[in-house]
Amino acid sequence: MIWTTLFTISIAQCIFLIPLILIRGAKNSLASKLISAMLVLMLFTNFGYLVIRTELLNYIPQFFALPYGMMFLFGPLFYFYSKSVIDPSFRWKKLYWLHFIPYCIQLLINIPIFKADTQSWHWLISTFFAGNLSIRLIEKIILPVQNAQLFIYLLFTFHWITKAKNIPHNPPYIISVSARVKWLTELTICFLVFFATVFSLYLFILINGKYNSITNYIYTLATSGIIYFIAYKLVLNPELISPDFIRKYQAYMQFAGEEGDRYINKLKALMNENKIFTNPDLKLALLSQQVGLPSHQLSKLINEKFAKSFNDYVNEHRVNEFILRVNDSKYQSFTIYGIALDVGFNSKSSFNTAFKKITGKTPSDYKIISTDRNVV
DSSP states (O other), X not given: OHHHHHHXXXXXXXXXXXXXXXXXXXXXXXXXXXXXXXXXXXXXXXHHHHHTTSGGGGTXXXXXXXXXXXXXXXXXXXXXXXXXXXXXXXXXXXXXXXXXXXXXXXXXHHHHHHTOOHHHHHHHHHHHHHTOOBOOHHHHHXXXXXXXHHHHXXXXXXXXXXXXXXXXXXXXXXXXXXXXXXXXXXXXHHHHHHHHHHHHHHHHHHHHSBOOHHHHHHHHHHHHHHHHHHHXXXXXXXXXXXXXXXXXXXXXXXXXXXXXXXXXXXHHIIIIISOGGGOTTOOXXXXXXXXXSXXXXXXXXXXXXXXXXXXXXXXXXXXXXXXXXXXXXXXXXXXXXXXXHHTTOOXXXXXXXXXXXXXXXXXXXXXXXXXXXXXX
């Protein structure tokens, strides 16, 4: 039950992350596609092991073989992903598909397994769970090769990251090269831990000469760890996973003319018509997503066009809405704090502070002296 729950959670996390990364990373689509491809591999891996723990075994037992050979894909995908994150001139070339030939060979070797009938699959999986499934000679050769290949690609990736880190006069991108290097270094460490885990598991089963179901679960825990790390970083800095190459001095040129007016009108509509500020959980990231600008650009837009910080801009709308409602007979039965919560404030202290900063009065004083006030 515990394993089934863990597999299901990690699969659900992948299904959530992949479209999110592809949508948010449109300006660096290659990086988005490469890291999404790695997540798809992990999803297939975890789903393959979920199948044999549930009733799905009776319908699609072949999915248990999905992870076979996928180790050959992680190395090249991660290497190319690291280049797409740091090198603005990196483009995908048809020649790069040659890096995936080892997996294609592994796939051909696995064809007889996929073509086996349901009875054979049930025997294979029951033997696997009993710990009596012997390792074939071809697997004794392929498993170490998979490990060696992944380790070599990790070395290449680490060398590439180190080289990028030492390049002088890095371009002043909004997402700095140092931030990209740090992210890739952390992800490299994750894959090194993954490699060390898998290498230890392979040594164990090679020495014993038979597969052990526990090693497969540990393998899946290792992939799940990478999934959750990527999700964690995506929450902290969504633009870091597939960063674009916009330079700082180019970032705000789009605010001029019709393009700038379009964003401003969109922002005003969200605030004045949709009243998005009444959402107490409204953050810069959420508002930027609605406007269609990265967070740092929206913050700059608000600062330049309205001479306010994001918090002051939102709180001003909340205070103005509060004033409207205080002077509306429909809200006469509401308490001051009740109206404050209704317009988006999430605590009495934050409401009082914002109100006095904007109006120069406390909310109680204002309600007493205000009967008919125009709101800008």
